[in-house]
Amino acid sequence: MAVTLPAGIKVTRGPGHYSPSVALSPDGRTLVIAGTGPEGQRLYQRPLDRLQITPIAGTEGASSPFFSPDGTWLGFFADGRIRRMPAAGGAAVDVAKIEEFLTGASWGPDDQIVFTYGINAPLSVVRAAGGDARPLISRNEGEPGHSHPEILPDGRTVLFQSGARIHALDIRSGRRAELVTGTAPHYTDGQLIYARGSVLLAVPFDPGSFKVTGPGVPLVEGVAHEADVSHYAISRSGVLAYLPGATAQSLALVNGGGSERSLLDELQTFENPRFSPDGARLAVAAGRRLGEPTDIWIHDLRTGAGSRLTFDGGRAPVWTPDGASITFSKLDNLRGIYTRRVDGRGDAEQVVALNTFHWLVGWTPDTRTLVYGLIESANGNETRSSIMALTGGRSRRIVGPGSVWGGRLSPDGRLLAYYTLESGLFQVYLTTFPNAGGRWLISEDRGRDPSWGRDDTQLYYRSGDRLMAARIDTTAGVRVISRRLVLTPFSPPLYDDYHVHPDGQTLAVVRPREESDREVAVVLDWLDGISRGSRR
Structure with a gap:
């Protein structure tokens, strides 16, 4: 199925927006899209069991949406701040001020938000209730900046991107491992999902051993990709949403x-x-x-x-x-x-x-x-x-x-x-x-x-x-x-x-060369595209 933004509204992407412009609630029932129109940018939501897409009040200037693990809160980036608001609607409050553009945020089960920003910054963390942010780890000498973090359901494993490689980090022990070449990691149902150019792939990943087993299996081609940002989101219930588009x-x-x-x-x-x-x-x-x-x-x-x-x-x-x-x-x-x-x-x-x-x-x-x-x-x-x-x-x-x-x-x-x-x-x-x-x-x-x-x-x-x-x-x-x-x-x-x-x-x-700027593709039960033999 395809979700189309209102006339005159385009999906927010390009310079200054270096994290995905789409987010799915954990249950896969609600899609949130960052859109830009004549009056600026804001977030829009579409319950997938309804036809109407509506602007979210209080999200003027917002981009980079993400949900809390229980789906009751919606996070986003606006006016140089990470903010949160009730997913059902209500007033937005500040979580943290950051000096540069957001390159990813993930809300963990312990109500801490791991985020990345700018070009050369390391993983950082802040409490969802607000407070001072702090670096989670340091970058190695000469290492590219960190981006696109993803906290796993265990609350201690974080996937993230450094350069064109995906790493795993154990928050408690500090253990770290390089997993695969790719960008924009996500995790669901034992699978590490990542991008290579405009192609999404899946590979089994065991958080306990920090190892991937088997080759990456292509899932979807033609996902909009630019500056190491792949515009896609997945839910734990098995829904995939992505912005179609060529990267050439x-x-x-x-x-x-x-x-x-x-x-x-x-x-x-x-x-x-x-x-x-x-x-x-x-x-x-x-x-x-x-x-x-x-x-x-x-x-x-x-x-x-x-x-x-x-x-x-x-x-x-x-x-x-x-x-x-x-x-x-x-x-x-x-x-x-x-x-x-x-x-x-x-x-x-x-x-x-x-x-x-x-x-x-x-x-x-x-x-x-x-x-x-x-x-x-x-x-x-x-x-x-x-x-x-x-x-x-x-x-x-x-x-x-x-x-x-x-x-x-x-x-x-x-x-x-x-x-x-x-x-x-x-x-x-x-x-x-x-x-x-x-x-x-x-x-x-x-x-x-x-x-x-x-x-x-x-x-x-x-x-x-x-x-x-x-x-x-x-x-x-x-x-x-x-x-x-x-x-x-x-x-x-x-x-x-x-x-x-x-x-x-x-x-x-x-x-x-090509751009799909108003439609977001939604695929239900996309994990069925992975052979059962490759799943854990």
Whole structure:
């Protein structure tokens, strides 16, 4: 069966929403969906024995729904807080404030909520009644952040994701084991359910021995999957709900008149497109197949030819000012920032080794300073990130530490645009560079992912599902003269997945190739699809 949201409402997904947008009550009788429409986002519920779907009062701005084990409480994320409310309706109360986006939450039988947030944070826990959150475990050196926790019915075993692998943790003893390669774990009826790309699989799992037995059995294909989020939910009674959708993406050029053409159609995934300084080429992190690590590719806009620059991983490309080289990030066992010539001569050279999550901002016009961002610490309910400047082999902090993200240098290198979550909403700010001598709010209502136009008088940014442009006067400090709508709907799948051409008229945009944005599929008795011989 399919559950359809009201006209004009789409399932909430994409940047800022890094946990599933659907939840099922433990008895499988009620489906909750996070939806976004003209008036913002909120939660909707549909009893599966009825036809009507209705908005849930008191959930304005909410996403990431989850239930208590007995189904009497509904948890969600809104306004920078984990909140809970009676599932039958009533007032919502705060459980915990967190500094970044939620990447998963699970309510245990002992009324503790295990949750994850941000990019580099460990598993954290807070009492459902509210109070101070604390880290449940520490991350190992160089380990990716934790996400998508699932507390098992025994109350002591937690499944979670770290990178592209699923782990199990015994809360009481601290015992930990890696189980399978995959994302977004769930557990029911002796089965570990997980995703690989857009496919859900099941494998028998014994919490006592911390072992899986047998190979993964495919259950469902075509589940919407993005940024390690698989939009599905399961109930202990044997109901599966998921958002259908392909994960393949396209890279498109969009001009001021609205016409567009696709690039590099032979590739399946794209991230962080960047035009060369002269606008003749486009660099992008891309993958040939779904679920594979990205490499850096270059598309020549004059000839239409595409070429691969790296062969052992690469992400977040930025050009050197002379257009002769590309600097990029690696997050594998050789973590750090590297540079390689675009003509392919020579090997990539490491610029700086970094053992934590990081991203590229860009080079100053004189190529003396590389600006980048990184997460400095993540504990309890707080992530502290900064934007750094690397000059002559030494790094210094420009902005932060705090909830600081993104970053774009103006074409003349005098201004730095970035965004923060310190107010509970993402907002875009400008500061002077290199000394951060002031700070000016650019976005209105909300904003993220800034990108400069042809000079320092035009700054583009995302605001919800809209692309906005702020006209800026910098003759005396910084003043926003006007803001205008450039494009809507505008919903690239990840952060910084668009770039403005140096001419200020053309955009490079990453988009899903297919998307089912209003319907959620519901499958009853889906465990019958697993052979009885593989079940425990």
